Amino acid sequence: MGTSDCWHCEQRSSLKDDSPLSVDNENGSETGSLSIVVLGASGDLAKKKTFPALFNLYKQGFLLANEVCIFGYARTKISDEELRNRIHGYLVKAKDASPEQLEIVSKFLHLIKYVSGSYDSEDDFRLLDKEISKHESITNTAEGSSRRLFYLALPPSVYPSVSKMIKTSCMNKSDLGGWTRVVVEKPFGKDLESAEQLSTQIGGLFEEPQIYRIDHYLGKELVQNMLVLRFANRLFLPLWNRDNIANVQIVFKEDFGTEGRGGYFDQYGIIRDIIQNHLLQIFCLVAMEKPVSLSPEHIRDEKVKVLESVLPIEDDDVVLGQYEGYRDDPTVPDHSNTPTFATVILRVHNERWEGVPFILKAGKALGSRKADIRVQFKDVPGDIFKCQKQGRNEFVIRLQPSEAMYMKLTVKQPGLEMATIQSELDLSYIQRYQGVTIPEAYERLILDTIRGDQQHFVRRDELKASWEIFTPLLHRIDKGEFKSIPYKPGSRGPAEADELLEKAGYVQTHGYIWIPPTL
The missing domain is CATH 3.40.50.720 (NAD(P)-binding Rossmann-like Domain)
Structure with missing residues (x-):
């Protein structure tokens, strides 16, 4: 750092x-x-x-x-x-x-x-x-x-x-x-049983207010902004529901493989390493209801409620991958089925989110490095400009690198003709907040611990609810009942993952790329 x-x-x-x-x-x-x-x-x-x-x-x-x-x-x-x-x-x-x-x-x-x-x-x-x-x-x-x-x-x-x-x-x-x-x-166990055993052992020694289970993603600046964005802006309140949102993607990509950590990583895999904790925590902040107050317990109560509303994961809503060359690492077993890539769709059974797929995707050795939240809105009814093929409105929160928030909009292309083009309303931190150092996640969370603020730490019942979602799938992977599909390093991952996104209703934008600004 x-x-x-x-x-x-x-x-x-x-x-x-x-x-x-x-x-x-x-x-x-x-x-x-x-x-x-x-x-x-x-x-x-x-x-x-x-x-x-x-x-x-x-x-x-x-x-x-x-x-x-x-x-x-x-x-x-x-x-x-x-x-x-x-x-x-x-x-x-x-x-x-x-x-x-x-x-x-x-x-x-x-x-x-x-x-x-x-x-x-x-x-x-x-x-x-x-x-x-x-x-x-x-x-x-x-x-x-x-x-x-x-x-x-x-x-x-x-x-x-x-x-x-x-x-x-x-x-x-x-x-x-x-x-x-x-x-x-983290990791707080490998499945529901081991996590509960660990919680019981530590919980038998310390009171819950003394225990701070750290997930450093909750300390990231743009993750901490989620509650402010959702509940301090009138703009989002009427839009943040199944009537307007088609799907939500929460994505974590790395452009490198395990690189010397193969033996350790093989014990866990990408779901335990990234999705069950980091991405699921972000999911909670995107999907939860407004808490009664900013009290840590009120916020964590709402996170638990939304986790308990997640339906069991169906086989058709999962694609696993393993990059070619992963098993060349001498510390990785020759026949390892451990996924280095996963796309998992979560479905929330409540009034706000019924029918809206939450797509959690993470992978190593992919073509880019980034982490972001992508909220895609439904098509405009009665498309008089015939521009739906260009893409939908999206609200994107770039967590790393190049922290930013931007709204993808359809606008008139400058010129004499009535032609449309995709553009964006852009809040890029490097431009808007020049000279301001964004704190690292760990320093923020350590300071919270000193102050006794548990808002950004994982409570025991929250941990239990998160493992209940993923443990059945993880046990099937561990038994070899759910296979990882090979994919080439530097690619987008298995082609089947893109097919799953399309089936879930995600519409890819064509001819538009967001370019992070530079000073």
């Missing part, structure tokens, strides 16, 4: 190590020591995402040196300085390495301490607790008012043992305004 110049930079350069920490949340401001423990500190996730996110929060003044201490914990036996050296290159790129930037990096790195230990040893976690308590003592934090955040950048297989060690050895000692919170990364 690189850095860029923006209006925050003047603030960052003026940060003082002795500035008081005040984090506003629904319960008022919190003061006192904040200990952030990154478990799995030597792993890729921690180095590439967690520590850079914490660094960006520090630069923007959300983590201040007189209150916060960051602890790395892992089995690897290294020193504080060795961990800092490993992290350094992920915090600032060479081209941004001005003396001022390097000074900020240096100050941040000195907030990091390292503790080596096993993930199932009480003695090792008592040592971690001792180091945290030492930090709390130095900051003169009253007993029970300290805040402890444990970020599990670890495989799910060790979640139960690590959670148990935190509970027995590292909890905040009393409840005088302080707290202990645990962040767990």
